[in-house]
């Protein structure tokens with residue numbers, strides 16, 4: 228801004244200070260918001276777009292025309308399909324196991340003070356903040372030391388291990404805000420311990436359980452670093468893509484990415500909608 | 506308004522504390538109940554050996570200042586806290602070790618504790634469903650109960666869509682629909698504003714008469730306890746100081762604490778200087794005398810006497826006859842609408858509060874600075890802690 232502009236801005240600001248300020252603030256915020264959204268969305272847009280690219284060669288990097296061919300031939304590459312199925316299975320199992328374990332841990336940590344609960348909390352946060360590369364390496368040493376054959380199940384164990392903390396922390400946060408007298412009221416009205424959990428506690432903490440479990444799914448399905456250490460011969464979706472970078476990533480990967488993203492968006496929308504209704 | 510049936514058949518076979526059909530057995534009995542809490546390594550005795558029994562159909566209040574152990578006592582009756590020692594019996598059956606879901610009492614929580622994810626109907630039906638009451642009967646009883654508390658038409662509402670008073674009614678209906686042997690209410694009106702609170706006091710009393718269920722009512726509001734209760738246990742620092750009906754508590758406080766906690770009262774102390782027949786005299790300063798009934802006193806005995814402010818009359822000169830007569834100077838006059846409140850400083854320095862109805866202002870409206878005589882009947886003097894005055 229040169230002095231002239233400053234002077235001009237100054238006079239106008241003095242004449243109509245509030246409206247001018249509000250105008251700037253409103254407009255700037257608007258522009259900024261869209262910049263951030265674009266920034267976040269651009270890579271995804273490119274991924275989606277190149278799923279429709281009518282590419283001929285091995286490299287899917289220049290736009291060559293629109294086609295739906297890759298959607299039709301989604302499962303044409305057997306190895307890729309196997310990798311995707313592996314990833315989905317592992318992510319689902321991780322979500323379920325980490326969901327149940329994490330919920331129980333979160334409940335215990337949020338509700339009771341017991342011997343070792345402080346240590347437990349520490350371990351949870353340590354697991355969250357630990358670098359993946361270190362966790363992967365140490366898991367590998369552990370499995371090798373214990374002579375556990377690497378593969379599908381070691382991957383599941385590893386994924387549960389690193390995602391369970393996220394579930395526990397999310398559930399714990401939710402448990403802490405649930406009024407304890409609700410559970411007492413249920414007991415008072417004749418509910419057994421299990422009925423109290425099923426009818427009152429669980430519905431109350433469900434948003435936390437759902438958020439935590441979905442987080443576990445999301446963490447699992449795109450994990451590369453730890454999986455790379457412990458998966459043995461089992462190839463997951465991220466591992467397959469990484470392996471394919473040198474020979475060219477087929478457009479099917481973009482399509483699968485698009486579909487996974489689409490499901491994610493759908494869940495987010497449902498969540499927002501459900502959240503408003505609640 | 507539907508008349509609610511007082512039949513209790515459907516509360517489930519598992520509930521403990523059903524009456525063995527002997528009306529003389531108290532609904533609730535506490536015997537030497539003690540509760541210690543351990544907080545940060547320190548043992549805190551919240552309840553220090555409380556014993557009382559509550560009769561069937563009684564409106565019983567636990568009254569006391571915040572932190573005196575009312576909630577803890579109630580939670581032990583409900584089964585949420587286990588007594589450190591002592592026994593609790595419901596209808597003669599020892600339930601000290603019975604979990605809350607198997608005790609035949611229900612509780613209304615101070616925070617209401619309505620289930621936010623259920624609507625009004627589901628909240629009220631919760632207890633009956635747990636007891637596997639047949640569906641048609643659930644429908645009938647929940648409908649009836651919602652009518653009694655005036656919430657018909659709000660069945661589908663969520664608790665947070667209701668006002669405080671309505672939530673309070675749902676909480677009440679949810680407990681009462683189970684036809685418990687006793688209903689425990691922990692400061693149930695504490696969160697309501699004054700007007701609604703007074704309205705709900707009458708409402709609660711009406712409902713209690715209608716359903717004929719024993720109410721145990723926790724409050725720190727003495728006027729609430731006095732208006733609603735059949736009997737009141739005044740608690741202080743984990744112990745019951747006095748257990749009596751509201752009139753007795755007000756007229757004859759057993760301890761200085763009860764006297765000061767319930768309403769306004771004047772505390773005078775002195776020594777018995779004369780006894781003639783049934784009337785004892787306590788000299789107060791050079792000119793003052795306080796007369797009290799009771800032959801049980803000894804000459805020279807030190808006594809503490811309470812007098813309620815509305816029992817005292819203000820006179821321009823020394824009264825004659827067998828009445829208390831104490832001189833003083835009016836130090837403050839406060840106009841309070843239906844009555845005036847006077848603060849009178851006695852010769853010895855003690856201050857006495859006097860209420861006087863505005864209706865008969867001709868008798869003795871005193872001004873600030875006036876020298877006056879205070880006078881009251883011997884039976885309005887009450888010596889604290891003396892059995893003879895009862």
Ligand SMILES: Nc1ncnc2c1ncn2[C@@H]1O[C@H](COP(=O)(O)OP(=O)(O)O)[C@@H](O)[C@H]1O
Nearest residue numbers: 542544549551570571572573574575576577578
């Ligand atoms: N769970 C608890 N742990 C430790 N101390 C408690 C607990 N519950 C109550 N207390 C203590 O017991 C005393 C009586 O509490 P409470 O029964 O809630 O009083 P009130 O209901 O009369 O206000 C208080 O000093 C309180 O701090």
Ligand SMILES: [Mg+2]
Nearest residue numbers: 572575576577
């Ligand atoms: Mg309390």
